[in-house]
Amino acid sequence: MNDFDWAAMADMLELEGEAHGPYVAAALEELAGLAPRRILDIGSGPGVAACRLAATFPDAEVTAVDGTPELLERAALRAGRLGVRLRxxxxxxxxxxxxxxxxxxxxxxxxxxxxxxxxxxxDRLAALLAPGGVLAVVEGGLPARFLPRDLGFGRPALETRLDVAMADRFDRMRRELPGTVRTVEDWPAMLRAAGLTEARSRTFVVDHPAPLDERYRRSLRGMLERQRAMLADELCADDVATLDRLLDPADPAGIDRRPDVYLLLAKTVHFARRPVA
Structure with missing residues (x-):
């Protein structure tokens, strides 16, 4: 988990977590019959999901677990602001x-x-479950869409090309991890291989129409800034110029000011349970 400077990304992670919050709320509705005493959010970051877990299950002891102390400090401050109990x-x-x-x-x-x-x-996550406990793993879904196909400048379908470049970068990240193991990413099958039962997947849509809330708009700006920094050498010059214009705060056609910005994405959550006996 040391492939990114997570502390430097704290603002973006918190804004993104808030923008994507509806899928967490919908996923937790799938667990309405659960009455957990102890909850772990593994890789909690700044605690957006952890605080929602604490609000949904107020009688539970909720612990945010992360390898970056600065993000956990954010999580504790967020819990204090929201008035929820969080370790x-x-x-x-x-x-x-x-x-x-x-x-x-x-x-x-x-x-x-x-x-x-x-x-x-x-396997390690499954081993953390008490008998009858549930593991919820967020992986996959669909990339975010937030811009018109034709922006009125640059080549149309910019987001599609960003998707391809990000997918290539993701594949490279996976290949370069020390000791990487190639795995068929059939998540329910992987959960069953970890000794769990009742494995299933649900996909939840996040749909924020235009005009977009300003905090969500700032989340998209942060994402575009990061993609501009990561992909400048992999995109054509025209697409880099388009990103620069989108990121110009003075440009009426930029991400900060254009009225047609929205946010539509899908997140997939994979659920499974540890057998009681």
């Missing part, structure tokens, strides 16, 4: 998971794909 625990993922007590619900959002041995990571 924090610094632990490297997955190596530091073995010291955690069993939980009735383990949530992990877009963490496993950063780990070289994804099946091994799921």
């Amino acid at each position: 924090t625990r610094v632990a490297e993922i997955p190596a530091g998971l073995t010291g955690l007590d069993p939980a009735d619900l383990v949530w992990t959002g877009q963490v496993v794909h950063h780990i070289a041995d994804q099946q091994g990571a799921l």
Whole structure:
């Protein structure tokens, strides 16, 4: 989990978590019959999902677990602002998971794909469950859409080309992880291989129409800035120029000012349960 400077991304991660919040709320509705006493959010980041878990299950002991202390400080401050009970625990993922007590619900959002041995990571997460406990793993879905296909400048379908470049970068990240293990990413099958039952997947849509809330708009700006920095050498000059115009705060056609910006995406959550006996 040391492939990014997570602390430097704190603002973007918190804004993104808030923008994507509806899928977490919808996923937790799938667990309405659960009455967990202990909950772990593994790879919690700044605690957006962890605080929602704490609000949804106010009688549970909720612990945000992350390897970046600065993000856990954010999580604690967020919990204080929202008036929810939240513990924090610094632990490297997955190596530091073995010291955690069993939980009735383990949530992990877009963490496993950063780990070289994804099946091994799921095995460790499954081992954290108390008998009858549920593991919820967020992986996959559909990329965000937030711009018209034709912006009125540059080549149309910019987002499609950004998707391709990001997918190539993701594949390279996976290949370069030390000890990486190539895995068929059939998540329900992987959860069953980890010894869990009742494995299933649900996909939840996040739909924020235009005109977009300004905090969500700032989240999109942060994403575009990051993509501009990461992909400048992989995109054609015309697309880089288009990104520069989108990121110009003075341009009426930029991300900050254009009225047609929206946010539409889908997140997939994979659920499974540890057998009671």
